[in-house]
Amino acid sequence: MIDLHTHSLHSDGTTTPEENVALAAAEGLAGMALTDHDTLAGWEPAAHACERAGMRFVPGLELSCEWNGLSVHLLGYWVDPGDQALLAECERLRGERERRAREILGLLAHHGVEIAFEDVRRRAGAAPIGRPHIAAAMVEAGAVPDIDTAFDRWLADGGPAYARKRALAPVDGVRLIREAGGVAVLAHPGLSSNVTPELAAALAAAGLAGIEAEHAAHEPEQVGRWTAVAARHGLVVTGASDFHGERKDVRIGQAATPVARVERLRAHCPQARPV
Ligand code: AMP
Ligand code: FE
Ligand code: FE
Ligand code: ZN
Numbered sequence: 001m002i003d004l005h006t007h008s009l010h011s012d013g014t015t016t017p018e019e020n021v022a023l024a025a026a027e028g029l030a031g032m033a034l035t036d037h038d039t040l041a042g043w044e045p046a047a048h049a050c051e052r053a054g055m056r057f058v059p060g061l062e063l064s065c066e067w068n069g070l071s072v073h074l075l076g077y078w079v080d081p082g083d084q085a086l087l088a089e090c091e092r093l094r095g096e097r098e099r100r101a102r103e104i105l106g107l108l109a110h111h112g113v114e115i116a117f118e119d120v121r122r123r124a125g126a127a128p129i130g131r132p133h134i135a136a137a138m139v140e141a142g143a144v145p146d147i148d149t150a151f152d153r154w155l156a157d158g159g160p161a162y163a164r165k166r167a168l169a170p171v172d173g174v175r176l177i178r179e180a181g182g183v184a185v186l187a188h189p190g191l192s193s194n195v196t197p198e199l200a201a202a203l204a205a206a207g208l209a210g211i212e213a214e215h216a217a218h219e220p221e222q223v224g225r226w227t228a229v230a231a232r233h234g235l236v237v238t239g240a241s242d243f244h245g246e247r248k249d250v251r252i253g254q255a256a257t258p259v260a261r262v263e264r265l266r267a268h269c270p271q272a273r274p275v
Contacts, residue, residue, distance in 0.1 A: 001256035002031035004058060005075060005187065005212065005240030008046075011036035011062075012130035014245030017046035020252060021053055023243075027253035031056030031262070033077065033240070038064055038093040038128050040081050058262065062187060063177065064093055066167040070157050070194040072186075074173045075212065075238075078269050079182030086180040089168065094128045096165055101129045103163040104155070111160060113143045131155045132247050147247055157193075170199065174206040183268045185210035185238055189229075190222030197229050204233035209268040214239030216255040236265050 006020050007013030015023075017034055024032040032055060034046040043059045050057035058077055065072045079086055098121075105115050115137050124133040135150035144150045154161040168176065170186075177184040186203060189195045189211060200211065213226035214237060230237045239255040242248070 001029055001253065001258060002033065002056060002058060002262050003027075003029055003241050003243070003253050003256045004033045004060070004077075004185070004238050004262070005035050005062070005215070006032060006243040006252055007036055007062075007245070008034060008042045009125065009127060009245075010034075010039055010042035011127050012124075012132040012244060012247065014247055015243075017042040018049040019245075020243065021046060021049035021055065023252040025053045025055060027251070029055065029253050029256060030259050031058060032252070033058035033060040033075075035060040035062045035075055036127070037062050037130060038090045038097070040079075040090070041126070043081065056259075056262075061090070063089075063173050064165055064167045065170040065173040066165065067170055067199065068194045069164055070192060071165065071167070072170045072173075072192060072195055072199075073188065074170060074177060075185040075187050076177035076180070076182045077185070077265065079177060079180040083180035086176055089176060090128075093165070093167065096167070097129045100163045100165045101134060104131070104134055104161050107161040107163065108138075108143075108154065111154075113138065113141075113154070113161075115141055115143070132244065136247070171202055171206045174203050174208050178207045178270070181270050183209045183265050185212055185236075185265070187212050188215040188217065188242065189213070189226050190215065190218045197232075200226075200229050201233065204235060208233075208235060210236035210238050210265055212240060213237045214255050214257070216241045216250050236261050236268075238262075238265070 135147045174184040211230040
């Protein structure tokens with residue numbers, strides 16, 4: 001089995017890529033993907049650690065897109081790390097995330113919750129700023145007891161301190177990933193109210209290769225519903241933990257994808273090589 005969705009300190013996780021690989025090895029996984037938000041920064045250390053552990057490495061990213069004012073996440077695997085269009089979009093998103101973090105902090109301040117931008121920036125380090133970094137700063141400041149409360153009360157999509165991140169429509173995100181030589185998979189469709197079977201059909205027509213129906217946070221009913229959508233369009237069903245270190249109550253390998261299905265995904269690459 002291969003866990004096709006994990007985060008590290010290179011975005012909003014709390015572990016190094018090497019630590020993710022060690023956790024994956026301890027679970028007995030055959031391989032692991034690193035899919036940080038809007039960056040390829042952790043690929044090298046993850047690839048080396050997988051090589052040392054005798055595991056397969058699936059290089060990935062989780063590309064931020066936007067649909068009807070809410071985010072949609074696409075997983076892109078095996079993209080060319082030198083693709084200028086993809087790198088430019090990641091760079092643009094990094095700037096957009098900074099702008100949007102300041103907007104969120106402004107909304108929080110309006111509600112009497114004062115968090116300094118520099119505090120959030122320091123917490124994110126070199127990583128693109130995500131809402132979990134803001135949530136962690138809020139916990140530290142004593143504004144909320146924990147990360148979940150920060151989201152439930154303030155930061156969740158549509159919440160009082162929610163701010164949009166301007167991003168590509170998901171159909172264009174699928175094209176960007178494909179033109180970068182990669183394979184696109186729709187992440188955790190059951191977790192976003194704006195992701196519908198109709199959107200999945202449009203993405204399939206644009207070249208989507210898979211749907212993450214077996215996401216660790218999906219209820220059995222959501223797994224069934226999105227597996228049926230995948231079958232309708234001939235898409236590969238993937239499974240993954242969406243590990244975020246301490247920031248989410250899930251372990252690497254809690255859900256994962258059989259190697260044979262990863263091979264089927266890989267075959268969608270313009271220049272297919274073995275996994
Ligand atoms: P952003 O990329 O800044 O839009 O933040 C999205 C990230 O926030 C997701 O990748 C998750 O890591 C986290 N997240 C989103 N919704 C929640 C939630 N309700 N509770 C905890 N974490 C969440
Ligand atoms: Fe995240
Ligand atoms: Fe996501
Ligand atoms: Zn994720």
